[in-house]
Amino acid sequence: MWSLGCIAVELFLGLPLFPGTSEYNQITRIVEMVGYARFVFSSYGPQIYANYRMPPQYMLDIGKQTNQFFDSYIDHYGQKKYRLKTLEQYSREHNTNEQPGKQYFKATSLPEIVNTAPMPTFKSSSRQGHEMEKGTWRQPVCHARHVL
Numbered sequence: 001m002w003s004l005g006c007i008a009v010e011l012f013l014g015l016p017l018f019p020g021t022s023e024y025n026q027i028t029r030i031v032e033m034v035g036y037a038r039f040v041f042s043s044y045g046p047q048i049y050a051n052y053r054m055p056p057q058y059m060l061d062i063g064k065q066t067n068q069f070f071d072s073y074i075d076h077y078g079q080k081k082y083r084l085k086t087l088e089q090y091s092r093e094h095n096t097n098e099q100p101g102k103q104y105f106k107a108t109s110l111p112e113i114v115n116t117a118p119m120p121t122f123k124s125s126s127r128q129g130h131e132m133e134k135g136t137w138r139q140p141v142c143h144a145r146h147v148l
Contacts, residue, residue, distance in 0.1 A: 013117050015104045024090045025101045027069050031055065031084055033109065054082055068094075 009017045018033075020026025031054065060066045060082045069090070070082040091098040107113045 009110070009114075013113065017110070017113070019101065019104060021101045022096075022098060024069060024085075024087075024094075024098055028084065028087075029101070054084075057082075 006017055018026055018029040020029055054060065054070075057080075060070060060072075061080075066072075066082070069085060071085055071089075072080055072082050075081045085093070087098050087100065090096075105113045105116075107116055
């Protein structure tokens with residue numbers, strides 16, 4: 001279902017939703033899209049991970065590759081928690097030179113992205129097409145659904 005949703009969004013927008021350049025970059029993009037803000041300092045300067053929230057705890061606990069992308073720690077309540085590794089830390093541990101990926105969208109959530117995406121214009125010689133271009137066409141109302 002996840003893949004189908006990502007493909008549907010890409011077909012609608014004409015651009016990939018998570019255009020990762022590596023596994024780490026892809027995981028970072030997915031995690032950034034899902035939650036609250038986080039501010040991280042690295043050798044690249046301050047980085048703001050907007051809309052940052054971790055995947056569900058149980059998924060990280062059983063994930064076979066969790067330790068490649070996330071650090072675990074014990075919070076002040078004695079609970080095991082995870083945090084996404086910084087770009088610098090991931091690069092150092094995997095002997096790579098990870099770079100921040102290109103951002104296709106200024107928006108940081110899926111509803112914002114979809115609502116700010118440019119809509120295609122329709123050129124049609126039909127009456128409906130002409131009305132759509134003028135902005136006077138209205139979707140027919142199905143009264144049967146109101147009966148149920």
